[in-house]
Amino acid sequence: MDENPAGQWLSEGQRDPQDAAFFWTGGPVEVARDTWFTSLGSGVTAFATRDGLVLVDSGTRLFAGEMAGHVRSRTGLPVHTAVYTHGHIDHAFGLDAFLAEGQTAPHVVAQERMAERFARYARSPRHNAVINSRQFGGRSDDPTFEGPELRFGFPAHEPTRYYRESLELDVGGTAFELHACRGETDDHTWVFCPERRVLCTGDLIIWGVPNAGNPQKAQRYPWDWAAGLRAMARTGAASLCPGHGGPVVDDERLVRRILLDTASFLEDVVERTLAVLEDGSPPHVDVVRRVKLPESDAPWLQPVYDEAEFIVRNVIRYYGGWWSGRPSELKPAPRADVAGELAALSGGAGALLARAVELAPRDLALACHLADYALEAAPDDAVVAAGVAALYTERGTRETGLMATNLYRSAAAEALARHPSA
Numbered sequence: 001m002d003e004n005p006a007g008q009w010l011s012e013g014q015r016d017p018q019d020a021a022f023f024w025t026g027g028p029v030e031v032a033r034d035t036w037f038t039s040l041g042s043g044v045t046a047f048a049t050r051d052g053l054v055l056v057d058s059g060t061r062l063f064a065g066e067m068a069g070h071v072r073s074r075t076g077l078p079v080h081t082a083v084y085t086h087g088h089i090d091h092a093f094g095l096d097a098f099l100a101e102g103q104t105a106p107h108v109v110a111q112e113r114m115a116e117r118f119a120r121y122a123r124s125p126r127h128n129a130v131i132n133s134r135q136f137g138g139r140s141d142d143p144t145f146e147g148p149e150l151r152f153g154f155p156a157h158e159p160t161r162y163y164r165e166s167l168e169l170d171v172g173g174t175a176f177e178l179h180a181c182r183g184e185t186d187d188h189t190w191v192f193c194p195e196r197r198v199l200c201t202g203d204l205i206i207w208g209v210p211n212a213g214n215p216q217k218a219q220r221y222p223w224d225w226a227a228g229l230r231a232m233a234r235t236g237a238a239s240l241c242p243g244h245g246g247p248v249v250d251d252e253r254l255v256r257r258i259l260l261d262t263a264s265f266l267e268d269v270v271e272r273t274l275a276v277l278e279d280g281s282p283p284h285v286d287v288v289r290r291v292k293l294p295e296s297d298a299p300w301l302q303p304v305y306d307e308a309e310f311i312v313r314n315v316i317r318y319y320g321g322w323w324s325g326r327p328s329e330l331k332p333a334p335r336a337d338v339a340g341e342l343a344a345l346s347g348g349a350g351a352l353l354a355r356a357v358e359l360a361p362r363d364l365a366l367a368c369h370l371a372d373y374a375l376e377a378a379p380d381d382a383v384v385a386a387g388v389a390a391l392y393t394e395r396g397t398r399e400t401g402l403m404a405t406n407l408y409r410s411a412a413a414e415a416l417a418r419h420p421s422a
C-alpha cells in the first residue's frame with residue numbers, strides 16, 4: 001500500500017533522529033479496507049462502517065480542519081462514534097471539524113479517568129498554558145496556549161460513555177476492542193479492529209522514546225505501558241496507527257517488533273531504576289547518574305521528543321516522595337539568598353558567569369548550575385542575563401529530544417525577556 005515511514009527511514013539508511021517518522025505528517029493513507037489514517041501534529045484514524053464512521057482521536061482544534069479534509073476526500077459518512085485515546089489537547093479537542101453537515105451528535109467513548117483530567121485542566125488553564133509554552137520553547141507569557149485553539153479545559157464534545165477496563169463496540173457490524181492502559185496518561189485507551197487487523201495505539205506509540213518522562217507533567221506509568229504494548233503485540237495487528245508520526249501498513253512483523261522493542265525499553269528503565277533505589281535509595285540526582293540508560297538504533301526508539309533520563313525521574317517519583325534527598329532541600333532557603341552567598345564568595349555574579357563560560361566547552365551541565373546562580377544573584381544585570389541566555393541557547397542546540405531542547409530554549413528566552421535591551 002501507499003506509505004510506510006519505518007521502511008523508508010530504514011531503507012534510506014538515515015540515522016539522523018530528526019528524520020525519524022515522529023515528524024511524519026500526511027494522509028489519507030489507506031491502512032486497511034475502508035480505513036484511513038491521517039496525521040498533522042497528531043494522528044486520526046477513520047473506519048467506515050455501515051452505520052457511519054468510527055474515529056479514533058480527533059486532533060487539535062488547530063489542525064483538525066485539514067485532517068477532516070483528508071478524511072472527507074475519501075468518505076462523506078457521518079461520524080457515528082469517536083474514541084478519544086486520551087484527554088490531551090492534540091487528541092480530544094478537534095471533533096467538531098470532522099462532523100458531517102447536519103448530522104446528529106456522535107457517541108464519544110473514553111476511559112473513565114478522562115473526566116477528572118478535563119476537570120483538572122479547567123481548574124488550571126493558566127498553569128497549563130505556561131508549562132506548555134515552556135515545553136514548546138516559548139516564554140511563560142506566550143499567549144499561544146490561552147488562545148481559543150489550544151486553551152485547556154473541557155472539549156466541545158465531552159465523552160458520552162465512559163468505561164473502566166475494556167469495552168467491545170459494534171458499529172454497523174464492525175467490532176472494535178477498547179483497552180484501558182495507564183501509560184503516557186492514566187486515561188489511555190488503545191483500540192483494535194480484529195476484522196481489519198488495525199491497531200490504534202494513541203500516544204503509546206509515537207515513533208520515538210516513549211513520552212514517559214515529561215518533566216512538567218503529571219505521573220506517567222512505564223510499567224503498565226510496557227504490559228499494554230505486550231498485549232497489543234498479541235492481537236496480531238497488521239497495521240499500526242500511532243498517536244504521532246506515520247502508520248505501518250500491512251506488516252505484522254514490523255508492528256510486532258515496534259511494540260515489543262518499546263516494551264523492553266520501558267522495562268529496562270524501570271528495572272534499572274528500581275535496582276538503584278533498592279541499593280541505598282540515594283538522592284534523586286544520584287539515582288539518575290547511576291542508572292545505565294538503554295539505547296537503541298531502531299527508528300522507533302530515538303530520543304526525538306522525550307528521553308530515558310526523564311523516565312528514570314518518573315519512576316523515582318512514583319516509588320518515592322517529592323524530596324530530592326539533599327538535606328538542604330527539605331526546607332530550603334530562598335534561592336536568591338543561596339545565590340547571593342555564592343556570588344559573594346566567588347567575587348560577584350559576573351565572576352560566577354565567567355566561570356560558567358569557562359566551563360561550558362567541557363561541561364555544559366556544570367556550567368549551567370553556575371549560570372542559574374549568577375542570574376538569581378543578579379536578576380537585574382543585563383550582561384549576566386545575556387550570558388546566561390547564550391549558555392542555554394547553546395545547550396538547547398546540543399540536545400536531541402524536543403523536550404530538553406525546548407525547555408533550554410525557553411530558559412534562554414526567559415532570561416532575555418527580563419532585559420529586552422540585553
Ligand SMILES: [Zn+2]
Nearest residue numbers: 042090203243
Ligand atoms: Zn499526543
